[in-house]
Amino acid sequence: MPIAVYLLGLGIFAQGTSEFMLAGLLPNVAADLGVSIPDAGLLVSAFAIGMVVGAPVLAVGTLRLPRRTALVAFQLVFVAGHVVGALAPGYGVLFATRIVSAFAYAGFWAVAAATAVSLVSADAKGKALSVVGTGLTLATIVGVPAGTVLSQHAGWRAAFWGVVALTAVSLITLLAALPTGRADLAEPLSVRREVKAVARPALWVSYLVTTLSFGAAIVTFSYLAPLLTEVSGLPAGLVPAVLALYGVGGLLGMTLGGRTADRRPLRTLFLGIGGLTAASALLALTAENLAVTIVLVFALGVTGYVTNPVVQSRVFTLAPDAPTLAPAVNTSAFNVGITLTPMLGGLTIDAGLGFPSVAWVGAAVGAAALAAALWAAALQRRAKARTVPPRTPAAPDAPATAAKPEALSAAD
Template identity: 40%
Template sequence: MPFPLYVLALAVFAMGTSEFMLAGLLPDIASGLGVGVGVAGALTSAYAIGMVVGAPLMAALARRWPARSSLLGCVLVFAAAHALGAVTESFTVLCATRVVAAFANAGFLAVALATATTLVPADRKGRALAVLLSGTTVATIAGVPGGSALGALLGWRATFWAVAVLCLPAALGILILIGVPARLPIGHPQTVSEHPGSGHSGSGHPVIGRPVTGHPPLRAELAQLKRPRLLLVMLLGALVNAATFASLTFLAPVVTGTAGLDALWVPVALVLFGAGSFVGVTVAGRLADRRPGLVVAVGGPLLLAGWPALALLADRPVALLTLVCVQATLSFALGGTLITRVLYEAADAPAMSGSYATAALNLGATAGPLLAATTLHSRAAELGPLWASTLLVAAALLIALPARAVLAGRS
């Protein structure tokens, strides 16, 4: 894989740490700002809403901007939003900083996804996506549990400061190592590399991607959203991600309440979730290009069975921690495969395809926690989000069943 992909993954690591870290910080934030845990859960939805709105908007604005400038600006705004969030005493202001950070994250990810597909041959989009998303999965393994532990020791504000500082080396890496000529925006025809995917032009000057033979107007790229196949895979990706975030956002109360474990076990659960997500993304990277139908056919039913099993066995710590890892593996394998299909189905929208994938992911991340929060006051209590995840995956599979040919990549 071209080295610039790993530079982009470093920035995704910083942003992924922020996106997932609230799973371990919600009780402390709620207590510190004087709101309920369910209300504090709206921070996750606020972030996701910013991602949904920001992805297409930022991608459209960045069509004519140099890629390096777009990526660098997004990272710096992201860092500033976290610095402000770390010092505010207002829950409303904190929500606002999450929306701003989400816009920056959405802009970065939309440009990075579109860029990643130009760095590799056309039949390796899944592998490029796996490298890029590895930043998120490493964040769930190291960044998020580390942030949760830091929050337990020094308070949630320290975690926000840590994310802001973490953005700085990512910004420096983009500035120095992403070799994009300043005059070339995403999607502009470039000099063909002697070695496709190598990241260098024949003249020896680094470029961020392979040439794009055409640069469709914005209206033509937006028109791709009328295609039923594209809308289908976006919907399925959103449903699977909604199930993932519904349970992940409220995982801490399950660990400390139903399982009866100490608060320091929350980072352990998040590490296991992160390890599973890394395995899942790796599987998706290997199979999403050639065997997407197999991933959906095998992973979908297993994921559906896993959420109710987790709810029923949550009072047994060993079973709980094991199933958290397994469900993360299945969720990210299935979700990563579906998002790869979005990139394939939106191949005629080279500048906007990344925003479509980002929007699908975060529509799910918005709806999932909102739906899960409504179950916290039901008879299921803190296990309600796990049952909500079950319903979301069941809906996805019912929709996917008659669309097997689309998911397999066939005409």
């Protein structure tokens, strides 16, 4: 695997830490800026909305730029946004920097995915994307806890400065490692061709799978800390350790998914989503049993992230003529799930159904994701059936020739 792929993962780690660490900084941010915690929580929503909108907009806007130039530009904007955020005199300025930073991060994600697959052979795309995506998993395991600890000892602004430093390191190393110019592209990129390529119905079904599968994973994680302390009876001081266990499970799932994404994509989807749905339902039923809950937290991490390399690599297969825009819209699909399913979980809690209800939401969304995956498989079988050449009768004296199995293969 080229070193540049790992450095792209480092960039995702740095920026992904910023995406998720704010959840642990909210009390300090609210107290320092004189706003309520719910108002401070809107900073998380602002980042997610910026990701949803920014990915496709910036992917198209920078389509004619060399990828190396686009990646560096996105990181420079991200660094600038966090410098201003760390110095923000009030809530309004910080809110604006979160949107700007999210735009830059979304653009970086999209171009990083396209760059990673362009640096490896066709049979290693899923593995390359799993390496890049592992940066986000490590952000939840290492970056978010580190940001929380730094905030507790030196204030929330110190956590922002930490992200600035880490992103700067990523920027400098990418400048050295990435090829210059656009030698890695087979032909000049065309906005019209990419927009046309993403109009395929099968691609949008894949986006639906992305939204639902990751939404099913993130909804329970969003409320895991209060569920552990108030339902399972875990001491508050041990919550970071259990959250880290979830992250370890996610890292394992991402690694396994990276190994099977290219060879068994649909099977990986079915097993991962099915396992996630079952684990969510079991957690809802057994949340009061601490030992079982801890095991299921690990299982949620594995099953929630094992599908990640598949849903990322499939878009390149379904839309090869849109190597930048297709993954950009997929980034938006991820963040639609991150935004909507925690809102659904919050509604069930507000309705008095308790914290285990969010796991039921995860199970329900997981079942919907499984249905979407079946839809995707059906579309793939239909497309392959149309490519099978008609059978012609053999001459009386000619030996019978078996149909090529590749034409009938369902890629799984």
